Amino acid sequence: MATVLFDEATRKYPKTEVPAVDKVTLEIPDGEFLVLVGPSGCGKSTTLRMLAGLEPVDGGRILIDGHDQAGVRPRDRDIAMVFQSYALYPNMTAFENMAFALRNAKVEKAEVEQRVTEAAKILELEGLLTKKPGQMSGGQRQRVAMGRAIVRQPKVFCMDEPLSNLDAKLRVSTRSQIAQLQRRLGVTTVYVTHDQVEAMTMGHRVAVLKDGKLQQSDTPAKLYDEPVNTFVASFIGSPAITMTRSAVREGEVTIHGLPVSLDRSTLSAARGDVVVGFRPEAWQVVGAGEPGIDVAVDLVESLGSEAFVHGEPARSHDDATVAIGADRVTFKVIGKTDLDVGDTVRIAPIAEQAHVFDAESGMRLR
Amino acid sequence: MSGQAESAIQGQGRVGKVFGYAAMVAVLAVIAVPLFWIVVTSFKAHDHIYVRPAEYLPIPFTPENYSDVTTRIPFFAYFRNSVIITFFTAGIKIVLGVLSAYALSLLRFPGRGILFVVILAALMVPNQITIISNFALVAQLGWKNTFQGIIIPLAGVAFGTFLMRNQFLSLPHEIIEAARMDGAGPFKLLWRVVMPLSWPTLVAFSLITIVNEWNEYLWPFLMSDDERTAPLQVGLTMLQNNDGVTNWGPVMAGTVLTILPVLILFLVLQRQMIKGLTSGAVKS
The missing domain is CATH 2.40.50.140 (Nucleic acid-binding proteins)
Structure with missing residues (x-):
């Protein structure tokens, strides 16, 4: 459980003029589900990757629980990430995929077993634990990727468009499952999507980005009722x-x-x-x-x-x-x-x- | 579709097939005919080798050529040397190749790009150019007729570095990032994630390296004079030069015996090479 603070966080890729993420300031309280939303190329994924430590911070700071994360390696940040492509290890079974991080952290065998079994129960993966990703459907892989994040009991979940590879029907059901799961676990979550329906239905708060700049962060209702500018007004709401x-x-x-x-x-x-x-x-x-x-x-x-x-x-x-x-x-x-x-x-x-x-x-x- | 168009496409397919098979037969002939001749000759008696018209079958069947090989030269000593040289050279090459490729593809350090270019440049220099200076150096060190004298100068790995680096770079980077976030250190990342995903390429690289080292001739020939360190390839030359007129029967028998280990290895590993392992890692 943790609070996250982006303090004028900036990312400028080498050989580019315009920063990909431009002085984003955003406070995420403990246990909040925050959705980062915006059109493609708005810097939302980069913002998430900066939090995860996969992308350097070129200006400003990112704090987790009040601690500046500059120079802290991804593995030491206690953040679990769910990737758009799931990024499962194809050579490992579902069980091994979920247990990998725990084994790396030298967690005791019995506890690994217990945590993975519990996560499998929550995600209805019990029958799949001995299967490898190649033998699973897209939805099952997605759940294993979720399980891999859950078992770690991290401070923060980072999710990078985890539903965009699912078909429409599965996406709707998984959407509510993820939201429910997050409420149940109470882990601070940053969720990136370009789909404004996901943004409106899943998050406690939604942060709208455009051209690397934060436009507005508010509850979904407030974004809809009181958009701060024409961009947010036109981006949120469908039609x-x-x-x-x-x-x-x-x-x-x-x-x-x-x-x-x-x-x-x-x-x-x-x-x-x-x-x-x-x-x-x-x-x-x-x-x-x-x-x-x-x-x-x-x-x-x-x-x-x-x-x-x-x-x-x-x-x-x-x-x-x-x-x-x-x-x-x-x-x-x-x-x-x-x-x-x-x-x-x-x-x-x-x-x-x-x-x-x-x-x-x-x-x-x- | 009209029947005419259909048959035209079928006709095209048939022509393509004919050319395909013709090419396959040509390639097979280039490889198989000499091989066939080697095997046949290895079973021929001495006076049946130089005859006109050529005899396509070994009659009378003469397996004595094979026992001849082992008595006329210290065959097993050469064989042992070959195994030692191949095992260590290939081993060093594979380990160095994988490790250097890993550093050049997945670890970040200053000068990485320049280092890679330097290694690539090494790949451009033909072996023959460095042979004289290598020889002078190794002789100076007193390493003539020693295994380290043969093995160490052969153990440079530009090709393996290049091949494995490209393989590692082609891996989905999200998997690497996932492993890093899951707390895998550099060696665990290499051993548990990167290597299993690169298995087919690694097997291919190993096979190429082993075959190359097994067949290495020029350097061991310069470095070693006798059965203490010389490999089979050099030993076969000894067999050839023993008489005034070469008796090709035992030479061919020796050649067959030399090819066999590599052939067996190839048959064992080729299925691993073809097997793809990346499926299911990321949604394709």
């Missing part, structure tokens, strides 16, 4: 938030030609234009006579209990709205929908659920 740029005039913004009144105190902080975002559930379908935006439906994703409708807003002549990214709107419909591709539907945003950002800096306005 993505619909964002439009607009000028501010007397407490009103214009969303695809539709004037929307927003909280004046929020808007007053704006120096110029703002970016306004509405999540899919922040739209409602309105009648033809009411104010709204006419949207030409071009995709309907029906999930049974709900449906996501994607479409393009019909442009009016005086529409000065500039859409961010694709000029599209995505909204959610509860239950079944009879909307179909090619239909036109009138929708209006719910003003209270608007996310407002400064157009220049991209930062949230409060």
Whole structure:
């Protein structure tokens, strides 16, 4: 059990200008499940590998339980890692794979036996202990890799996209298993993923990285409800938030030609234009006579209990709205929908659920 | 698919097969014909060797050539020397090759890249160039007609270092990292993780090295004059030069006896060589 502190931790690969990890400061309390999430190349894996000691720290510090880890070898950090490829030893059986670290640490034979058996029970690996990785399925290998980490009873678990090699169904079930297991063992865990659903469902807290810089670290709910900038707003949430740029005039913004009144105190902080975002559930379908935006439906994703409708807003002549990214709107419909591709539907945003950002800096306005 | 296209593809396959088999027959002939001639001659009586037209079967069958070999030269002394020289030279080469490759691929130290280039450069220098200076040095040390005089100058390992280094570098680095995090020290990492994963390459390297050392001729020939240290390859020369006219029967018998140990070793190890061990390590 341990606390982890990244204190302006920086990693700059040789012969590159831009640091891969740029002054990341992040405190992880004892027993927390922290998810590092971000697009590919954002430095999340590098951050994890720095914690594990597999990557040097070029600036700042990383502390485990208050101790600076500079110069401490990976094997002396008491960290167990689960790799994306599992990295099992193919020449050893499942038992030997799990026992390897314990035997290296000169743990007594009886205790090795006991710990591995216990881990095997938790992970339902009992029948597989004598098998080698080559004889196992992907899911089984993944569980052995987990077992190898568990038996060590380390201070910190590091997991580098451990589910990305599993098929979709197995991924969902393993996702909850890992989260449950972590809650049960109470070991501080840093989990890297590019999958924001994993991030939102597994972690106590989620840290969003972009270009090596930490954008925001918060609970999943807070990230969703109060993203600090447009990047976090668009990265978290699926389908993505619909964002439009607009000028501010007397407490009103214009969303695809539709004037929307927003909280004046929020808007007053704006120096110029703002970016306004509405999540899919922040739209409602309105009648033809009411104010709204006419949207030409071009995709309907029906999930049974709900449906996501994607479409393009019909442009009016005086529409000065500039859409961010694709000029599209995505909204959610509860239950079944009879909307179909090619239909036109009138929708209006719910003003209270608007996310407002400064157009220049991209930062949230409060 | 139309029947015509199908038969065209089949026709192509057939032509390919014919060429494939032709190539195989050609390669086999290049290797097998001399081998066949060696074996046949080793069972021929002296006056049946130089005859026209050539006789393709040893009639009368003359196994005496084999006992001849062992009486006319101290065959078993040469054999013992060969085993000693091969065992130690190959042993040193394999150990040094694996250890140096391990250092050059998986340990980090300053000057690693330059060191590797230097070793590669050594690989470019033909043996014959260093032979004179080696000879002068070894003679000065008084090591002529000694085993260390034969073995030590032969034990340089640029090739093994190169081969094993590339093998080690091709291992999935996550496995190495996993082992490091699991607390494996450098030797445990090498012995329990890196070597088992590199088994097929190691076997191939060992086999090549053993065959090379067994067949080494020039250096032992320069270094040793008699059965105290000379290996079989040199001993065969003694057999050849004993008479005015070489009696090829015993020479061929000696050659067969010399080939046999390597052949057996090859048959034993070839399955290990082919067996891949990396499967299941990481998701492919």
